[in-house]
Amino acid sequence: MPYEFLEEVAIADVAFRATGQSLEELLTSAADATMNAMVDDLGTIDRTTTKSIHVEDEAEDLLLVNFLQELIYYKDAERLLLRPDRLRVERHGRCLVLDAVVSGEPVNPKRHALKVDVKAVTFHRLRVEHTPRGWEAMVVLDV
């Protein structure tokens, strides 16, 4: 699994480390980690509804925050649990542009073993790094 939840980083919140060979893979891992904080088994999310997400920023870490915030927005505004299908990041001048197609379905407590509601992505200890082994991020979610 390209992400792991961390026991000793946040007390009341949920921290995870995500990895990926590319920035796109890292963003996909982080999206699944965020969803996995709320739903125990991601395999129970049927991919019946599709959404497009477009976010931009100059820095990788802010791009990641903006992307995860979109998923959190849809969870509240349309009760959707979403996972990435396709995701592309391109650099346009100083700006990183992320376009993603995500899919999923509305929360269904009968089928989804629910965990804890994610309120927001915090900036606390937020880190996105390109290392010799690939991309790595640490994120603390407010729950």
Place this chain on the structure above:
Amino acid sequence: MAVPPSIKKISDTVWEIPTSYKPGMRVPARLYATAKLLREMDDGVIDQVTNVAMLPGIVRYAFCMPDGHWGYGFPIGGVAPMDAEEGVISPGGIGFDINCGMRLVVTNLTYDDVKPHLKRLVDRLFERVPAGVGCTGFLNVPQREFRDVVEQGARWCVKKGLGWEEDLERTEERGCMAGADAGKISQKAVERGCDQIGTLGSGNHYLEIQVAKPEHVFDHEIAKVFGITIPHQVVVMFHCGSRGFGHQVATDYLQRFLRAMPTYHLSVPDRELACAPFRSPEGQDYFAAMQCAINMSFANRQVILHRIREVFSEVLGRTPEALGMRMVYDVTHNTAKLERYVVEGTARQLLIHRKGATRAFAPGADDLPEAYRQTGQPVIIGGSMETGSYVLVGVPSGEQTFFSTAHGSGRTMSRVKAKRIYNGRQLLQQMEAKGIYVRSASYAGLAEEAGGAYKDIDEVIETTELAGISKRVARFTPIGNVKG
């Protein structure tokens, strides 16, 4: 926690970290804790409270309450008084869940009256007060009208017949913050919150039926004023906030503040401490948006109270009035509020940030409802679902913390670790064996809230009393719990 060698013992319950501890600290930090609670605090607390001490305009001290633990930006339990003219406002000093708070309701029922109906009561509350990931309420409020809700708070609810006029009297700020401006909130915030009025959410949010045992009433006179008069009296306490609406308001402004900080030559050691001068356009816009989120939360708790009254009435076959279901108080523990204090002989307006800390006004405070002018402000403290909760009262010596005290028992173990150690289903059975009937939207969520993941609530509360920042009135024992 490794206690820093430079920490100075002020009293058995107050510890001070001097400004020499870390470059950039403008004021010392003060932690309220017994030696045991201090040792149990995690390292994040020291790091974060001393970071808060660096914020421009902070007055006297950065505080951490006895239930303090590692948060993001501020520690949970953090209090920061900022000069309203020279200081900053920081969304991280309030939290994403703006106006997360507590409400306490009494009944004229005893434990024996309720016991035969307990399961039915909890089951119906679980149905009528939606909880858990993605939960929505039963009110259909169009987006345009939701903007009225966030400007009017609990007043909107009472106008719609979802509460009693006296509920407003007994809500902080009468349930409506002046200065709320829906023009300062995003469409996304509206979309995240408009169908969540009357919902608990998840995490540590809960609704509990509790009993005041006679041996747990510590101040009978004040308890009587609060409406706690019968042995083994049943009360209802609940904890929730401004739901997705408040979370989005905080998210929107945190990002705006991060972009604005260079303009004001501000830098902070943790981006979660992003801030703007309170009197700047950004600071004032956030303040107006934050008031909207405070109001959403007052409305949320008002509608939940209405549902509780409906359920008790339905199950017990008497009107809420006949059941004596009067509200004691509603108090927030995640806010920044303008208050006046005399600092070094000069009257100043301060913006008191309280993140996981409760305002605790002493007797005589102008902002208190008439009923509590003589007693002081009720302070509602939610413990873990296995142990117990308290109602305290504000005291004159609370001025030392700008009338702030604890808000709960405070975690000692991370959620991830608690989930590894505890099993939600087993916990549910154990609690039932102890006489606590629980309905939860999530077994995993239940495990995270196990009593063992929290500090000893009795020690936390005793510390607030020994330190002179609040006083015990009554302790409540849980018998039924709806958990998000």
